[in-house]
Amino acid sequence: xIETEANQLNENVNNSMDTSVTEKSDRYKIEDNKRNQRLFxxxxxxLNKFKEDNGKKTEAEIKREQLERRLAEKLKKERSELxxxxxxxxxxxxxxxxxxxxxxxxxxxxxxxxFLKDHQEKLSHFIxxxxxxxxxxxxxxxNEKTKVLLNKVE
Numbered sequence: 001x002i003e004t005e006a007n008q009l010n011e012n013v014n015n016s017m018d019t020s021v022t023e024k025s026d027r028y029k030i031e032d033n034k035r036n037q038r039l040f041x042x043x044x045x046x047l048n049k050f051k052e053d054n055g056k057k058t059e060a061e062i063k064r065e066q067l068e069r070r071l072a073e074k075l076k077k078e079r080s081e082l083x084x085x086x087x088x089x090x091x092x093x094x095x096x097x098x099x100x101x102x103x104x105x106x107x108x109x110x111x112x113x114x115f116l117k118d119h120q121e122k123l124s125h126f127i128x129x130x131x132x133x134x135x136x137x138x139x140x141x142x143n144e145k146t147k148v149l150l151n152k153v154e
Contacts, residue, residue: 125150 014041057065126136127149
């Protein structure tokens with residue numbers, strides 16, 4: 001019987017401890033929830049304030065952005081002008097080279113024609129054979145037949 005009384009006493013102590021522990025834990029949970037809500041609210045307030053401050057641009061920032069935009073446009077314009085100038089210069093160089101080549105070709109043709117004319121003049125003093133291959137010759141002493149042939153060539 002003593003044992004049963006001791007067991008009952010033990011159970012009562014355990015039950016009272018359990019209720020006091022659960023009451024304490026419930027109280028801590030409520031306090032923790034309130035604390036967590038306060039911290040979360042202050043955190044959200046800080047974030048919203050930062051968002052508002054960050055969303056508003058100062059006058060200096062606006063001027064700086066406008067300046068950067070103008071500089072970017074100017075740089076883009078300069079690049080396009082430079083690109084077009086380079087392209088135009090390249091085109092002009094190509095045209096000059098082509099003109100020079102045409103002029104050189106014309107000069108070669110003129111030199112060739114002059115050379116052929118001079119060569120023909122030099123050969124006009126010689127008699128051309130009718131045999132194959134054709135040969136030019138000039139006799140040391142002319143007779144009637146060679147004079148006729150020579151006149152034919154000239």
